[in-house]
Amino acid sequence: MAWLLKGGRVVDPAAGVDQVMDVLIENGVIAAAGHLSGAPEAAGARVLDCTGKVVAPGLIDAGARLGEPGFEHRETIATACEAAAVGGFAAVCALPETNPVVDDPGGVRFVLEASARAPVRVYPMAAATRQAAGQRLVEAGLLKRAGAVALADPGGIQNGGVLRRVLEYARMFDLPVVERPRDASLAGDGVMHEGAAATVRGLKGIPAAAEEAAVARAVILAEMTGARLHLAPVSTAGSVELVRRAKERGVPVTAGTTPHHLTAVDEDVEAHDARWKVDPPLRTEADREALRDAVRDGVVDVIFTDHAPFAREEWELEFDAAPFGISGLETALALLLHDLVLPGRLPLAALIERMSVAPARLFGLPGGSLAPGAPADVTVIDLQAARIVDPESGRSLGRNTPFAGRRLTGWAWAVLVGGRLVMHEGRVLDA
Amino acid sequence: MNPSPRRREHLIGLRGMPKECIERILDTAAETKQIFGRAVKKLPTLRGQVMVNLFYEPSTRTRTSFELAGKWMSADVVNVTVSASSVVKGESLIETAQTIAALGADIVVVRHPAAGVPRLLSRVIDASVINAGDGMHEHPTQALLDLFTIREAKGTVRGLHVVLVGDILHSRVARSNIWGLLTMGARVTVVGPPTLIPPGLESLGVRVRFDLDAVLPEADVVNMLRIQRERQKDGLLPDVREYRAFFALTEERLRLLRPDALILHPGPANLGVEIVPQVLDDPRARIHEQVTNGVAVRMAVLYMLTGGGGRGVAA
Numbered sequence: 042m043a044w045l046l047k048g049g050r051v052v053d054p055a056a057g058v059d060q061v062m063d064v065l066i067e068n069g070v071i072a073a074a075g076h077l078s079g080a081p082e083a084a085g086a087r088v089l090d091c092t093g094k095v096v097a098p099g100l101i102d103a104g105a106r107l108g109e110p111g112f113e114h115r116e117t118i119a120t121a122c123e124a125a126a127v128g129g130f131a132a133v134c135a136l137p138e139t140n141p142v143v144d145d146p147g148g149v150r151f152v153l154e155a156s157a158r159a160p161v162r163v164y165p166m167a168a169a170t171r172q173a174a175g176q177r178l179v180e181a182g183l184l185k186r187a188g189a190v191a192l193a194d195p196g197g198i199q200n201g202g203v204l205r206r207v208l209e210y211a212r213m214f215d216l217p218v219v220e221r222p223r224d225a226s227l228a229g230d231g232v233m234h235e236g237a238a239a240t241v242r243g244l245k246g247i248p249a250a251a252e253e254a255a256v257a258r259a260v261i262l263a264e265m266t267g268a269r270l271h272l273a274p275v276s277t278a279g280s281v282e283l284v285r286r287a288k289e290r291g292v293p294v295t296a297g298t299t300p301h302h303l304t305a306v307d308e309d310v311e312a313h314d315a316r317w318k319v320d321p322p323l324r325t326e327a328d329r330e331a332l333r334d335a336v337r338d339g340v341v342d343v344i345f346t347d348h349a350p351f352a353r354e355e356w357e358l359e360f361d362a363a364p365f366g367i368s369g370l371e372t373a374l375a376l377l378l379h380d381l382v383l384p385g386r387l388p389l390a391a392l393i394e395r396m397s398v399a400p401a402r403l404f405g406l407p408g409g410s411l412a413p414g415a416p417a418d419v420t421v422i423d424l425q426a427a428r429i430v431d432p433e434s435g436r437s438l439g440r441n442t443p444f445a446g447r448r449l450t451g452w453a454w455a456v457l458v459g460g461r462l463v464m465h466e467g468r469v470l471d472a
Numbered sequence: 473m474n475p476s477p478r479r480r481e482h483l484i485g486l487r488g489m490p491k492e493c494i495e496r497i498l499d500t501a502a503e504t505k506q507i508f509g510r511a512v513k514k515l516p517t518l519r520g521q522v523m524v525n526l527f528y529e530p531s532t533r534t535r536t537s538f539e540l541a542g543k544w545m546s547a548d549v550v551n552v553t554v555s556a557s558s559v560v561k562g563e564s565l566i567e568t569a570q571t572i573a574a575l576g577a578d579i580v581v582v583r584h585p586a587a588g589v590p591r592l593l594s595r596v597i598d599a600s601v602i603n604a605g606d607g608m609h610e611h612p613t614q615a616l617l618d619l620f621t622i623r624e625a626k627g628t629v630r631g632l633h634v635v636l637v638g639d640i641l642h643s644r645v646a647r648s649n650i651w652g653l654l655t656m657g658a659r660v661t662v663v664g665p666p667t668l669i670p671p672g673l674e675s676l677g678v679r680v681r682f683d684l685d686a687v688l689p690e691a692d693v694v695n696m697l698r699i700q701r702e703r704q705k706d707g708l709l710p711d712v713r714e715y716r717a718f719f720a721l722t723e724e725r726l727r728l729l730r731p732d733a734l735i736l737h738p739g740p741a742n743l744g745v746e747i748v749p750q751v752l753d754d755p756r757a758r759i760h761e762q763v764t765n766g767v768a769v770r771m772a773v774l775y776m777l778t779g780g781g782g783r784g785v786a787a
Contacts (some may be wrong), residue, residue, distance in 0.1 A: 237672025241487060243587035243609025243644060246671065312588030312609065313595065359565060359586035361607065 043067045044460065045081045049091025049421065053098060053411040054394040064096055066417040067138050069460035073413055076389045088432050089462070091421055094454055097393045098130025098409050099139030101400040103297055104193070104219070105348035105370060107163070108135070108438070109155055110148075111140025116350040116438045118152070120161035122245070124348075124370040124437035126464040129453025132162035132408060132420035133370070134345075134400070137173065138195040144168040144179050151167035153188050160470070162418070164406060169194040169207045169218055176203060178210055187271060190404040191271070193219035199226075201258055207269035217269040217295075217403060222255035222280065223321065232361055234322040238307035244360060247322050253279040260287040263294050271403060273297030274347055276321040278331035285340045295403055297343035300373040304380045305329075305443070316364030316443040319349075336395060337387055343403060344395045346373045350439020368439030372424070372430055376444060378451025383424065391426035417460035426452045436469065481777045482594045482601040485610035492651060498593045498620050500772035501765070508542065508764065517775055518547035523527040523550045523579040525574050527604070531583055533739055534604050534614070538581045541770035547579070555634065565589065566596050568689050573597035582606070597631070608642050614738055615648030617769040619656060621758050622693055624765070625734055630657035635687055637719060638697030638746055639668045640710075645738045646697060652679055663687055664719060667708040684719055688728040695736040696721050699746045712745055721747045726754055 046064040051074060053059075063077040065086065082088055102125060108116030118135075125133045135152050137143035143152060149165045156163035167184040169192035171177040181192060192211055197220055198204040204220065211218050228251040233239050235246025256272055260283055262271035275281060275296045286294045301319060306329050310317040317323070335341040349366025356363045374396070381387040397420070401409030408418045427450040432440035456464040463470055486494070507513050523542040525535050535551060542549040552572065565584075572580060580599045582590050587607035593603040605611040622629055634653050640646045640662045653660050654677055661679040662669060673680055681687050688694065703709045716722070721735070729735070735757040743749050751757055 235671055237675050240670035240672045241676070243607050243646075243647060245608070311591075313591035314588075357566060359584070359592065361586040405600045 042460065043081065043084070043086035044417070044462070045077065045086040045088045046091045046096050046144060046419065046421065046455065047088050049094045049096035050392050051096045051411060052393055053259045053318050054390045054420055055098070055398050055410045055421055056412055058411070059390055064411060064419070066457065066460045069417055071411055071413050071415045087376065089421070089455060093425070095389065095422040095424060097420045098397045098411050099456065099458065100129050100374065100396045100420045101406060101408055102130050102133040102348070102370065102373070103343045103345035103400040104136050104166070105133045105210070105346050106138045106350065107135045108350060109139065114352045115355070118155045118159060118163065120436055120438050121348070121350070121370065122156060122161045122163065123469045126160045126436060126456050126469050127436050127453070128371040129374040129420045129422065129456060130161055130370065131420060131456055132164060132228050134164045134166055134190060134195060134404060134407065136195060137168045142168045142173045144171050144173065146183045149184055149187040149189045149201075161458055164188075164190045164404065166191045166193045166219065168192065169198060170203060170320065173298040175199050178206060181211050181216055182214050185216050186437070189216070190371050190406065191217045191219050193221070195221065196225070197221035197223040197255060198225070200223070201262065203258065205266060208262055208266040208270060210264060212268035215269065217271050219271045219273055220259050222259055222272050222275065224251045224255045224394070227251035227254060231322070232318055233310050234307040234324050236307060236325060238310065242310065242312040244312055247320070248312045249277040249279055251323055252277055253283060256280045256283045260284070260292055260294055263287070264290070264292045267293060269293050271295045271297065273345065274299050274302060274321060274344065275341065276302045276332065277328045281331045281335040281340055283319050285335070288309060288340065295342040296340070296400050297345050298336065298341050299345060299347045300369060300376045301367050303329065303332055303336065303344065304376050309443070312360050314443065315358055315360045316367070316445070318360055318365055319361060320365035320368050333381065333386055338390055342395065342399045344377065345371050346401070348439075350437050350440045352438070353440065356441040366441065367443065368432070368437050368441045370437055371435050372444050372449070373440055375428070375449040375452045378422070378424065383451055417457055419457040420453055421455040422451065423454035424426065424451045426454065428452055432466065480594070480598065480600045482590070482599070483612055483773055483777060484590050484594065484603050485651070486612045486615050486648045486655070487610070489651070489655065489657050494616070494655060497616055497769065497772050497776060498623055500775055501616075501620050501768045504771035504775065505765065505768035508768070513544050513556065514546060515544060515771070516546050517575045518542065518545040518778060521547045521578040521778065522576050523547040523549050523581065523774070524577040525549065525604070526572060526580055526582045527551070528584040529605070531605070534583065534730065537763070538604060538770055541653065541767050541774055544767070545771055545774050547774070561726060566592070569593045569597050573599045602773060602777065605644050607644065608647070609644055610648045610649050611644040613766070613770050613773060614645050615652040616773070617762055618649055618695065618736055618738070618767040619652050620733060620765050620769050621641065621736065621762050626692065629653065632692040633659045633661065633690060634693040634695065635661045635663060635691040636695045636697060637663045637684060637721070639699055640664050640673070640697070641668045641670045641705060642700070643697050647710065649695065650676070661687055665709065665715070668703065685725065685728060688725055689730065691729065691733055693734045693736060694721070694729065695738070696746050697740065698740070699742055704747045720745065721751050723748060723750050726751065729756065731756070736762060
């Protein structure tokens, strides 16, 4: 089927385009962009009137937990992919925080098969070590051949010697290693950012150094091995500075951060509400400013959800007892538009670059472009739409978001995947 | 989580509580304390009301103090002690509290090892919640009784230099004291090893010092916090000998303290660790008076939460 996306403001950072025009989709790919006359309609293309909307390359979430296999009470691939579509994503990269851990080609194939009928594309990531236990190498080559787009241990690799070997080995296959920078010995049993806000709340702190020490070590090992290292999430000003300096030296390092770290801070944390509990923790104002600058300047390459859905009985607990994580697929884009783009803190093109172009480049994925011939993955955004975040009416089974009740302006309006309209005005459409 | 159908007053912490409110509690405590001299120690205020002491941590002192306070106010007092080992952490907190509220509790006094639990309960149950200590967060009635004891001995809290000594990091008593003392216009210094001092205190208006001997001569009040022996295991302290050498209130250090200074301890004391036994007999010590005052202050809080004092204890 052919689609004509008519009269939208096309923002295609890869081509440096930001202008009102039409986009024609045929046979699942972008056929043409420009001021197209009535010909496509005459030829039978269905028209999506995008007047007043933003037409962007489909957003790609560079890291989300989809629940399967093993945690279906938290999320399923089906619910996560519907949530992703509603949130404006055309694709998600699935973190291997699963049971069993996706650490072999069979696991990768399971994720691919289970998501074959999902509304959005799913790209599996595999653990960087067996069982994500941080000790033995995984079959990086076979995993890549099966479809894994990156290696990532959910808790970060604690042993420096192991991280070195993982990087060294992955380099042979040009497979990016996604390292969660977290020195567990420094993080201890902390539950929020270490600082005055934690002191006042009586909660144990996770110092910025727990992340920064791990960033420094990982950067040094990336430099030593020449492997592609992606640090995600980074959350502190110190991490940003380490990444900036590494990039200046030419180290093959990239970094990602999350919507919550870009919008919320430790002072927002409510000790009686474990929906604020996330790792890395929400940091200080100064850290948030540094992260915003880094996202604008491109020192931080990617914004991803780090989507971590939990069942109500898991998070409706004492702060100390609840798990870390925020359910973010449905709110990520709206939070960033509302808090960063609309107030003028981040150009819209930069946001789309960090959420579409950069993830596609980083993991070697199709998408991230509206150039003729590119797959027709498109996100259409309504910058005027205002809605209140209501997790109870959301698609994700994980209702654990501290942003519930916030009124946000700027939401995804439609998503096309491979030329198929999968989401329109908040509804997920059947294949 | 549904909000309480009725507007209830709670006592969660001293941070953010207005000065007038603290003063009103202390004034009320001065009155409730007067009944201690009577033959019949009973006020009818809470007749027909159910008060539940929901304790997730063992505490003979605080629980007994609340129990007496409730009984002398004529409440029906029920003690529920939930052994930490018998529940998976966090397993059924909300359900347990809702059950207790459904049984008709008007006041729930809660102690819990996790910060934030009293506030959490206040959002999900229809009863007045009193924080009897939550993790490292707050222990407001302990700080109120400390303030009461100081005011009783000194006439005022304003302008006094109060020194808190010991494990500030893990201490809810220290935190509640700090917020209450600052609100009441005291100068606050904390002294302890750096591994037991939480970050950011200076930015909150507290002086941090490591040399107890230098601070003691300029203290109006010194509050010796309890040192848990587990801190050694946690790798935060070398050992008790080292701690004693630098932070215990010893006989030599008693001589550094001014004659009109006060010595407080929230109890139970580890004799030979943070204080030596001689401190208990020192005329400047108010440690036994604190226990008595604790009942008076808790009676005052009960009185005010249940309508006697009007609104305003909701911080």
